[in-house]
Amino acid sequence: MIEFKNVSKIYDTGTEAVHNATFTIEKGEFAFLVGQSGSGKSTLIKLILKEEEASKGNIIINGKDITYLRKKRVPYLRRSMGVVFQDFRLLPDKTVYDNVAFAMHIVRATQKHIRRQVPMVLSLVGLSNKAKMYPNELSGGEQQRVALARALVNNPSMIIADEPTRKFRSRDSLGNYEIIE
Ligand SMILES: Nc1ncnc2c1ncn2[C@@H]1O[C@H](COP(=O)(O)OP(=O)(O)OP(=O)(O)O)[C@@H](O)[C@H]1O
Ligand SMILES: [Mg+2]
Known part of the structure; x- marks a missing residue:
């Protein structure tokens, strides 16, 4: 469950990216x-x-007010979320398999569990x-699916995806994705 109560975000530059957001999911x-x-979507x-x-307001995740959550506790909060x-x-220097396996490694999953789970989500x-390719050998949509596999692999209680349906062409010379759709 995600709840926002009168949340605003004003960046140091003075830009108000989120204004008084109140909603429950x-x-x-x-x-x-x-x-x-x-x-303000990514914000x-x-x-x-x-x-x-947040500059103002309260954010409650799974019943817990995270507004004043200590930095040390943030990794535990993130474990409940699969993020794309x-x-x-x-x-970039890990294969598709290892990108996904790494997400399980971080939460100290056993090798046995990793060997079972990673092929399942890749499928x-x-x-x-x-599985043996590197990210730069994949199409934009394939890279996005690796990111999705990684988000799903630890069975999180929520999946959060930023622009999950936007498609990309390969990177330009500056390393930015060119958007085609
Ligand atoms: N780190 C930052 N510092 C200052 N301003 C920022 C920062 N990040 C975002 N902004 C500003 O906050 C506003 C919202 O940005 P945000 O990235 O949340 O938009 P968005 O809805 O995700 O846009 P897009 O669809 O292009 O991804 C924009 O005006 C942006 O310039
Ligand atoms: Mg965005």
Whole structure:
């Protein structure tokens, strides 16, 4: 369960990215946040992950007010969430298999569990045949599916995805993705 109560986020630059947001997303609910570029969608997700601190209001995750959660506790909060970032955030020097396995390694899963679970989620996202590839050898959509597999692999209580349906072409010379859809 995710609850926002009168949450605002004003960056140090003075930009108010989120203004007085109040909403509840119940267990089992699918919620879609739609808005123009720059309207604050990614910021709202960063507030849920506690990558950014709210300037005002309260954020309650699974019944716990995370507004004043200590930095040390943040990794435990993140473990309840599977996250697909807008830029995927894959590890470039690890294979598809190892990118997903690494997420399990971090939460101290056993080798046996990892060997069973990783092929299962890779099959779920249709990437069984790409397990040995590196991220730069994949299409944008394939990279996105690796990110999704990684988000799912630890059976989190919630999945948070930033622009899960936007498609990308390969990176340009500056390393930015070109958007085609
Ligand atoms: N770290 C930051 N410091 C200062 N301002 C920021 C920062 N990150 C985002 N902003 C500003 O906050 C506003 C919301 O940005 P955000 O990334 O949340 O938008 P978005 O809805 O995810 O956009 P897009 O659809 O383009 O991804 C924008 O005006 C942006 O310039
Ligand atoms: Mg965004």
